[in-house]
Amino acid sequence: MSGYLVTILITISIYAMLAHSLNIITGHAGQISLGHAAFFGIGAYAAGLLYTKAGLPFWLDVPLAAVMAGIVGAILGIPCLRVRDDFLAITTMGIGFVVEAVFLYIPFFGGAMGIGGINLPSWFGREMTKGEYFILILAVLALLLLLDYRLGRSWIGLAWASIREDEQAASAMSVHVVRFKVLAFVLGSALAGLAGGFYAHFLTFIMPQNFGFGQSILILCMVVFGGIGTRWGPLVGAALLGILPEISRPIMEYRTLLYGLLLVGMMRFQPSGLLGEDSLVVKSFIKGLSRLRQGS
Amino acid sequence: MIWQQLANGIAVGSVYALISLGLTMVYGILRILHVAHAGIYTLGAYVGLVAFRLVDHFWLSLVAGMVGAAVAGYLVERLLYMPILHMPRIAPLIVSIGLFTAMEEAFRIAAGPHTLVYNAKVGLGELTIGGFRLTETQVLILLVTFLILLFLWLFLTRTKMGLAMRACALDTETASTFGVNVNAVIAVNFIIGSFMAGAAGVLIGVYDNQVWPTMGSIPAYKALAIVVLGGLGNIPGTVLASLIVGLAETFFIGVLSVPFPRDAIAFIAMILVLMFRPYGLLGKA
Amino acid sequence: MGKHACWSLCLLAGVLMVFSNVGPTAAQETLKIGFFAPITGPAAADGMSAKNAVELAVQEVNAGGGIKGKKVELIVYDDRLKAEEAVAIANKLIEKDKVVGVVSGSYSGPTRVVAPILQKAGMPMVAGYAVHPDVTWNPNTKTPNDFIFRNGFLGEIEGAAAAEFAVKDLKAKRMAIIAMDNDFGRSISAGFADRAEKLGATILTKQMYKFPGEKDFRPYLTTIKEGNPDVIFAAGYYNEAASIVRQAKELGIKSQILGEEGFDSPKFLEIAGEAAEGVIIATNLDRDDPRPVVQNFLKNYRAAYGHDADMVGASSYDAFMILADAIKKAGTDPKAIQKALLETKDYDGLTGKISRFVQGEVVKPVQIQIVKEGKFRRKAIIDNPEIITPPKKS
Numbered sequence: 021m022s023g024y025l026v027t028i029l030i031t032i033s034i035y036a037m038l039a040h041s042l043n044i045i046t047g048h049a050g051q052i053s054l055g056h057a058a059f060f061g062i063g064a065y066a067a068g069l070l071y072t073k074a075g076l077p078f079w080l081d082v083p084l085a086a087v088m089a090g091i092v093g094a095i096l097g098i099p100c101l102r103v104r105d106d107f108l109a110i111t112t113m114g115i116g117f118v119v120e121a122v123f124l125y126i127p128f129f130g131g132a133m134g135i136g137g138i139n140l141p142s143w144f145g146r147e148m149t150k151g152e153y154f155i156l157i158l159a160v161l162a163l164l165l166l167l168d169y170r171l172g173r174s175w176i177g178l179a180w181a182s183i184r185e186d187e188q189a190a191s192a193m194s195v196h197v198v199r200f201k202v203l204a205f206v207l208g209s210a211l212a213g214l215a216g217g218f219y220a221h222f223l224t225f226i227m228p229q230n231f232g233f234g235q236s237i238l239i240l241c242m243v244v245f246g247g248i249g250t251r252w253g254p255l256v257g258a259a260l261l262g263i264l265p266e267i268s269r270p271i272m273e274y275r276t277l278l279y280g281l282l283l284v285g286m287m288r289f290q291p292s293g294l295l296g297e298d299s300l301v302v303k304s305f306i307k308g309l310s311r312l313r314q315g316s
Numbered sequence: 317m318i319w320q321q322l323a324n325g326i327a328v329g330s331v332y333a334l335i336s337l338g339l340t341m342v343y344g345i346l347r348i349l350h351v352a353h354a355g356i357y358t359l360g361a362y363v364g365l366v367a368f369r370l371v372d373h374f375w376l377s378l379v380a381g382m383v384g385a386a387v388a389g390y391l392v393e394r395l396l397y398m399p400i401l402h403m404p405r406i407a408p409l410i411v412s413i414g415l416f417t418a419m420e421e422a423f424r425i426a427a428g429p430h431t432l433v434y435n436a437k438v439g440l441g442e443l444t445i446g447g448f449r450l451t452e453t454q455v456l457i458l459l460v461t462f463l464i465l466l467f468l469w470l471f472l473t474r475t476k477m478g479l480a481m482r483a484c485a486l487d488t489e490t491a492s493t494f495g496v497n498v499n500a501v502i503a504v505n506f507i508i509g510s511f512m513a514g515a516a517g518v519l520i521g522v523y524d525n526q527v528w529p530t531m532g533s534i535p536a537y538k539a540l541a542i543v544v545l546g547g548l549g550n551i552p553g554t555v556l557a558s559l560i561v562g563l564a565e566t567f568f569i570g571v572l573s574v575p576f577p578r579d580a581i582a583f584i585a586m587i588l589v590l591m592f593r594p595y596g597l598l599g600k601a
Numbered sequence: 602m603g604k605h606a607c608w609s610l611c612l613l614a615g616v617l618m619v620f621s622n623v624g625p626t627a628a629q630e631t632l633k634i635g636f637f638a639p640i641t642g643p644a645a646a647d648g649m650s651a652k653n654a655v656e657l658a659v660q661e662v663n664a665g666g667g668i669k670g671k672k673v674e675l676i677v678y679d680d681r682l683k684a685e686e687a688v689a690i691a692n693k694l695i696e697k698d699k700v701v702g703v704v705s706g707s708y709s710g711p712t713r714v715v716a717p718i719l720q721k722a723g724m725p726m727v728a729g730y731a732v733h734p735d736v737t738w739n740p741n742t743k744t745p746n747d748f749i750f751r752n753g754f755l756g757e758i759e760g761a762a763a764a765e766f767a768v769k770d771l772k773a774k775r776m777a778i779i780a781m782d783n784d785f786g787r788s789i790s791a792g793f794a795d796r797a798e799k800l801g802a803t804i805l806t807k808q809m810y811k812f813p814g815e816k817d818f819r820p821y822l823t824t825i826k827e828g829n830p831d832v833i834f835a836a837g838y839y840n841e842a843a844s845i846v847r848q849a850k851e852l853g854i855k856s857q858i859l860g861e862e863g864f865d866s867p868k869f870l871e872i873a874g875e876a877a878e879g880v881i882i883a884t885n886l887d888r889d890d891p892r893p894v895v896q897n898f899l900k901n902y903r904a905a906y907g908h909d910a911d912m913v914g915a916s917s918y919d920a921f922m923i924l925a926d927a928i929k930k931a932g933t934d935p936k937a938i939q940k941a942l943l944e945t946k947d948y949d950g951l952t953g954k955i956s957r958f959v960q961g962e963v964v965k966p967v968q969i970q971i972v973k974e975g976k977f978r979r980k981a982i983i984d985n986p987e988i989i990t991p992p993k994k995s
Contacts, residue, residue: 023692023695023696024689024692024693024696024697027688027689027692028689031685031689046406052405052406052409099591107544107548107590107594109349109409110349110540110541110544110586111544111586111587111590113537113540113583114541114583114584114586114587117537117579117580117583118580118583118584118587121577121580124577124782125577125782131784131787136713136735136740136741137740137741139741223684223685223688223714224714224717225684225713225714226684227684227710229710230683230684233537237413237417240410240413241410241414244406244410248406274421274425275641276417276420276421276641276642277417277418277421277422277425279414279417279418280414280415280416280417280418280419280420280421281414281418282414283410283411283413283414283415283417283418284396284411284414284415284418285414286410286414287400287403287407287408287410287411287414288396288399288400288411291400291403291407317823317824317826317827320819320823320852321820321823321824324817324819324820324823325820328817424641424645429641429645429646429649430646430868431646431840431868431872433871433872433874435874449852449853451851451852452851453851520816523817524816524817524844525843525844525847525872525874526816526840526843526844526872528840530643533814534814565820566819566820567820569808569810569820569821570819570820570821570823570824571820571824577811578810578811578815579811579814
């Protein structure tokens, strides 16, 4: 498999994991987070530092990175989630900026130069190839989707759904709203951290600029585009928006513009995303199928 | 030196106030975080610059920038926000972010990625009191901001429309039962807010002598932090918060040489204040 | 018999046509050279400048008959100043486009990502102006990336040269430093401070500002003014440079302002206006250099694009020419190209005469230019080997 193609696939799958993690916070628990890239960064830096400074192997530093991101998510989430919707959006944005600033300014994190030399994992005595790395990420992604499915059907999933639909009603039904919001936040952050760990080992070095507000918006776009709260939406969003830089190289100049217009258009006309209810794509797909069935 | 830094801080804070007021006013009535407001700010700067290049008169270009921004603000409100007001809160927010991204790119494509020069002769002269020196552009900023704030205060307290706006900020539904034309209020609200943002764009264009496509990026986020800090929807709170942030930034980076990014200060201040006053400095529940 | 002949004739005609196309097609084979720069995104201005300059270089080379009779085809990529894009670009250049060499017209971020990938693949690259040490040096294996060469100066060297000039020529004793807080800003201010203190001067204040995006330097300048330094060493790209210089004038600062290669741009002169007069910078482009390579470049760039060239463009142009020169000498085998580059001696480049490369870094004099009547003019040249020779790492 050509190295170039694998690179694209790995990038998309990492973004898929990342979009999925935001989906838990935004989609399942209905909380707007505009600073999600911060946890992506925390995971990446944790993995990178554990690998380069503490000499831990990939198989340890990435899970630890996820745990650390989750812990930070808990610490930040608890005060944050006591505030209202809009405050949360801005506060998460603020968290994103502060975390990026920490990476940029505290020399321990390598400053603007970032951290380099984070190699691909080794197994069976040799370094993994990119293709094998891709398979690994895909496997983890599949696992996550499975977990998502089970979780969705469990009482946690039901609690989340009730909070998303109507927070006050849920709390009136004695659903401990704050606890579940924090849970979603922690899970989403931990997963983002996991993606960050994979990302660090893939790029082999990381810089604070990779984890700023723009990145947070990109992740949000993937979730929105695919469909907030749907299971496959974030993946579709990640795949499509991840492919975009590649096929649109010919229209390099206008890429970001189209991107912004896409967001406007989507929310204006198809707010539940490509895979949400009401989606034109899904509807026409179903219509097409039923027409096929009638024809035969 | 302290007095000079004070002047630096107040000048910057004044411009922040002009941008943030529009944002807080929109939030006050529509409960939307109008991120694209920063795009209107940038538009004001570009329109002002184009006007200046055409007529070579600073004050006319300032008016042009303000009017251009006001028109744009009105269009955004009518065509984009009104139709989606019924949707969950995340929708207008994403539309706003998408619009802002698109606007920045449109500016880049139309005017080029380079910074353009706004070399306007303002004609006001400097002000030196003892060792304290207000540069010409600082005098300009303070003058224009003062006039605009005066106008705003008079409008809100002395006119019928102003009264209607304050009523809507409290409770739109009740206001409409009293016969207030809510749609008109929303439109005027946007127009005034955008008017001020356009002024801010021109002022910064002249203060820094630079206009560039992404000049709205930082004010976009910073203004949000400022309005939360001051109290969402609270006008005096926003002015206060703007000045605090302007002064804090100036002192932290200039006097204390803290190697912390200037723009994070607004957010840190916001987070600190929210811990003790969850609705901002002057906000109420 | 008639039909048979007709068909045979048609077949013959067809065969002849096919073969007649094969001939010229073979001669149309081009020499592919890869190029990447931040053409869109936050650094679009520099990206375009680099792209324009390198395209000019390609035109010139092709007008002169190409390299070894083959036309050069420049494969241009936009990295949008993002690391992931750069990774994809590096892989594409190696596997899809199969270029013989690469020129970087980009910043440290993307160049740094591309370097180890190209190094591993044994593909030579010449970087125009990216400054990060890790471009030519692998920090993990502690070995040089010996397929990677850099045309621009290391921050430490440029800073040291500026300090040398400040103390020896300007006789400055008290200095203030204000620099952007990124790898270049830190390394150049460190280089400046070290050399200045070694020569006996005092550094009064050292301030770092957020980069990119800082526009208002009045808080910093007000503090600097307090100390009344002889020289203010300011580091920044043209936007920051112009703002610093203008606002310093507004605030009534009289100290001499000393800048670096980031100031080297017609945009700096345009935005700073009158305030730029008298500013001195350390850079690599000497406008008063009588050599035809310099004067022709300045003239041709202006004719082609309507505005003056800058350091970014000149450095990228030179990087391309260095690579082209090596290919001309050694052919298209990457190892041979690398060898030719390693053996570079006294190369007459646009941005200075390169004595040689040390672990991929240039040894060439630093140009000190001054703004006189709105244009950059030669002020001095620093060629003290102690200062301009990059330290050998191990």
